[in-house]
Structures are given as structure tokens and as C-alpha cells.
Amino acid sequence: MAGNSRRKGAMRKPGSKKGMVAGSGGQKSKGLYGKGPTPRAEExxxxxxxxxxxxxxxVDQSKQRRRDASESGPETVAGRxxxxxxxxxxxxxxxxxxxxxxxxxxxxxxAVRLAADRGISVLEVARGELDRITGGALHQGLGLQVPPFEYAHPDEVLQLAEESTEPPLLVALDGVTDPRNLGAVVRSAAAFGAQGVLLPQRRSASITAVAWxxxxxxxxxxxxxxxxxxxRTLRDWAARGLMIVGLDADGDVDVDGLELATGPLVVVVGSEGRGLSRLVRETCDQTVxxxxxxGVESLNASVAAGVVLAEVARRRRAAGRI
Structure with a gap:
């Protein structure tokens, strides 16, 4: 009878029988449970x-590493x-x-004379190497390596302002992303007696070669x-007695009526396009x-900052505060 052959090789070894096995329910233990939802294709x-x-x-990790390196490494100013x-x-x-x-x-x-006078190394390099160093910028045969900028802590800036013989005057930038605007604001801050500048960690220009x-x-x-x-930093400064004034096209007062100018003050400059962010505007004691x-809609962020800082300095001189 078919299937009953006893010839060698025709019989299965004990325990090798296919199909249901006693005590297993016909399945292995892991087969008793569902496999769950099908993972997404990406997983x-x-x-x-x-x-x-x-x-x-x-690729994203590589780009982030390059960004981190560019932010922490030296920069090169290109062009004569x-x-x-x-x-x-x-x-x-x-x-x-x-x-x-x-x-x-x-x-x-x-350039060679000034560098030598200041003890800066003057290095002659092949033009192709200078192309690489400057990232392909139009260098005209000259490049100046600038070290990474060393930032202060907000508490240090506030302490220096409080220790000054003049009323504290600080400048904060809210979303200014153009390094040229940042450099111009820093220049105005120095010209009109501000003791420090505050930048947000995100969505802001940093002190690059252009800003320098x-x-x-x-x-x-x-x-x-x-x-x-x-x-949060502006609120901390407000708790220390500083008044927060933000530049805004629809301000509470115009610059001629800035009575807060002679006291401890923080001037907040908004971004080139959208101005002050909502949370920063709500933090301000006054907008100007x-x-x-x-026919003129608005001023460049750095120009607007210079106008307000100049008015603050004028009022302080008139009041004998500086």
C-alpha cells in the first residue's frame, strides 16, 4: 500500500513527522500571537x-557637522x-x-605692512590653495584669517553695565540675520555708549568675518x-530694574517722546522683515x-537702531547723565 513501504530510506525518522504535533496546537509558540501593525516602509x-x-x-548629519565646524572654526576675509x-x-x-x-x-x-607691524603671520600660498581657504570667494590674492569670536554670558554683560558709571544701556537683537546689519548695530552701540549687545542663540547672525x-x-x-x-533673558533683566524698549513701526511713542531714555535701558531691535517677535514684543515695557x-515704509534695522541710540545718548547728555 502506498505510503507503507518499509524499505530503507522510505520511512521517516521518529519525530520528523510533518503536520500537527501533540501539545503544540499545530503551531509554534510565537505563532500564537499576531505580528502587530505593518511597519512603515522607512522602518x-x-x-x-x-x-x-x-x-x-x-547626509543631514554631515551637513550639520560642516555647519558646526564653520561656526566654531576660523573665518577668512577675502579681497584686498x-x-x-x-x-x-x-x-x-x-x-x-x-x-x-x-x-x-x-x-x-x-596689508603686508600692517600685518607685520601687529605680529600677524604673513604666508605666501599658491592661488589654488587660497581659492580653497577662502571657499572660492573673490580674494584678489589676499585673505585674512579671523579666529572664532568669543562671546560673553548675558550675566557678564549685565554686570559690566551695572558697574559702569553711566546708567546701563544694552542692545538686544531679535532675529537680525544679516551679519552686515549686526556689525553696523555693534558699531552704533559702541558709538553711543552702550555697554553690551545681546544676540539670541537661534535665528540670528553671528560675529563672522563680514560682521567684523x-x-x-x-x-x-x-x-x-x-x-x-x-x-527669558529680557525678563531677567527687567527684574533687575532695566526697562525694555522695542523698536516697532506702530510703537506706543515715537522716538521724540522716549522718556525712558535716561534710566537703565535695553533697546530691542527686530528683524529686517517681520520686526519684533510676539513674545519679545509682549516683554517690552514700551515700543518706540x-x-x-x-512714502517711506521702514528703515534698515541697523539704521533704526542708530537713530534710537543717538536719541538716547542726546537725552542723557541733556540730563547730565553722561
């Missing part, structure tokens, strides 16, 4: 979308005029790069701090606007 090992997601994560301007302004620098075979004009000669140049070297003289949370001729 299934070996799936094309999972490989794509993994590759994207690697910018390099000479930085050296004239006394901006800290670690090396002056001069391309081999560059045509030496008055600016090149002055625009500040005309004053970034080395005015303490600049970074706040992890700008609103600048009267302008008809």
Missing part, C-alpha cells in the same frame, strides 16, 4: 525607502579692500594669506553675549517708532 530593513531614509540621515579695512580697524587676526605671484599694489603692500568688517573693529571693544532664550516722511 523595514532592506526596503528601498528605508535605505533612502538612512542615506538622508547621513576688505582685508585692508579689517587690518586698519585692528580686528583680531591670526594669518594673512598672500597668493604667490600676486601683483603688488598699494593695498597689498599696506562692518563693525570696524568695535566688536572687539563691546561685549557681545548669546542668550539661549531671548525672552521713528517718524518718517510720507
Amino acid at each position: 523595514r530593513p532592506g526596503h528601498p525607502k528605508q535605505r533612502q531614509a538612512a542615506m538622508k540621515a547621513k 579692500n576688505p582685508v585692508v579695512e579689517c587690518l586698519r580697524a585692528g580686528i583680531p587676526a591670526t594669518a594673512l594669506y598672500v597668493a604667490l605671484g600676486v601683483e603688488a599694489d598699494d593695498r597689498v603692500a599696506e 568688517r562692518t563693525s570696524a573693529g568695535t566688536a572687539a571693544k563691546v561685549p557681545i553675549a548669546i542668550a539661549t532664550n531671548l525672552t 517708532s521713528i517718524p518718517m516722511a510720507a
Whole structure:
């Protein structure tokens, strides 16, 4: 009878019988439970979308590492005029790069002389190497390496302002992302007697080579701090007795009526486009606007800051506070 053969090789070994086995219910223990919901394609090992997601994560990590390196590493000012301007302004620098075979004009000669007088290393490099150092910028044969900027802590800036012989005057920037605007604000802050500048950690320009140049070297003289949370820092300063005044096109008063100018003050400058953020505006004790001729919508952030700081300085001189 078919299936009853006793010939060698025709019989199954004991325990090798297929099908149901006593006590198992016909299934292995793990088969008694459901497998749960099907994972998303990005989470299934070996799936094309999972490989794509993994590759994207690697690329994002690489980009973040490059951003971190650029933020923490030295910067290079490129171009003959910018390099000479930085050296004239006394901006800290670690090396002056001069391309081999560059045509030496008055600016090149002055840059080399100023660097040598200040003890800055003057290095001759191949033009291709200078292209790499400056990131492909138009360097005209000159590059100046600027070290990473050293920021202060907000508490240090406030302490310096409180220890000053003049009433505290601080400047805070809310979302100013153009480094040229930042450099110009720092320059105005130094010119009109501010004891420090506060930047938010996110959505803000930092002291780069461009900001250094625009500040005309004053970034080395005015303490600049970074706040992890700008609103919280402003509230802490308000609790220490400083009045918070924000620049706003629809301000409570115009700059001519800024009576708070002679007391301890923080002037908050909003971003180039949207102005003050909602939380920062709510933190301000007063908002101030600048009267302008008809047909002009707004001023550049750094120009507006300079106008208000100049008015604060004028009022303080008139009151004999400075």
C-alpha cells in the first residue's frame, strides 16, 4: 500500500513527522500571537525607502557637522579692500594669506605692512590653495584669517553695565540675520555708549568675518553675549530694574517722546522683515517708532537702531547723565 513501504530510506525518522504535533496546537509558540501593525516602509530593513531614509540621515548629519565646524572654526576675509579695512580697524587676526605671484599694489603692500607691524603671520600660498581657504570667494590674492569670536554670558554683560558709571544701556537683537546689519548695530552701540549687545542663540547672525568688517573693529571693544532664550533673558533683566524698549513701526511713542531714555535701558531691535517677535514684543515695557516722511515704509534695522541710540545718548547728555 502506498505510503507503507518499509524499505530503507522510505520511512521517516521518529519525530520528523510533518503536520500537527501533540501539545503544540499545530503551531509554534510565537505563532500564537499576531505580528502587530505593518511597519512603515522607512522602518523595514532592506526596503528601498528605508535605505533612502538612512542615506538622508547621513547626509543631514554631515551637513550639520560642516555647519558646526564653520561656526566654531576660523573665518577668512577675502579681497584686498576688505582685508585692508579689517587690518586698519585692528580686528583680531591670526594669518594673512598672500597668493604667490600676486601683483603688488598699494593695498597689498599696506596689508603686508600692517600685518607685520601687529605680529600677524604673513604666508605666501599658491592661488589654488587660497581659492580653497577662502571657499572660492573673490580674494584678489589676499585673505585674512579671523579666529572664532568669543562671546560673553548675558550675566557678564549685565554686570559690566551695572558697574559702569553711566546708567546701563544694552542692545538686544531679535532675529537680525544679516551679519552686515549686526556689525553696523555693534558699531552704533559702541558709538553711543552702550555697554553690551545681546544676540539670541537661534535665528540670528553671528560675529563672522563680514560682521567684523562692518563693525570696524568695535566688536572687539563691546561685549557681545548669546542668550539661549531671548525672552527669558529680557525678563531677567527687567527684574533687575532695566526697562525694555522695542523698536516697532506702530510703537506706543515715537522716538521724540522716549522718556525712558535716561534710566537703565535695553533697546530691542527686530528683524529686517517681520520686526519684533510676539513674545519679545509682549516683554517690552514700551515700543518706540521713528517718524518718517510720507512714502517711506521702514528703515534698515541697523539704521533704526542708530537713530534710537543717538536719541538716547542726546537725552542723557541733556540730563547730565553722561
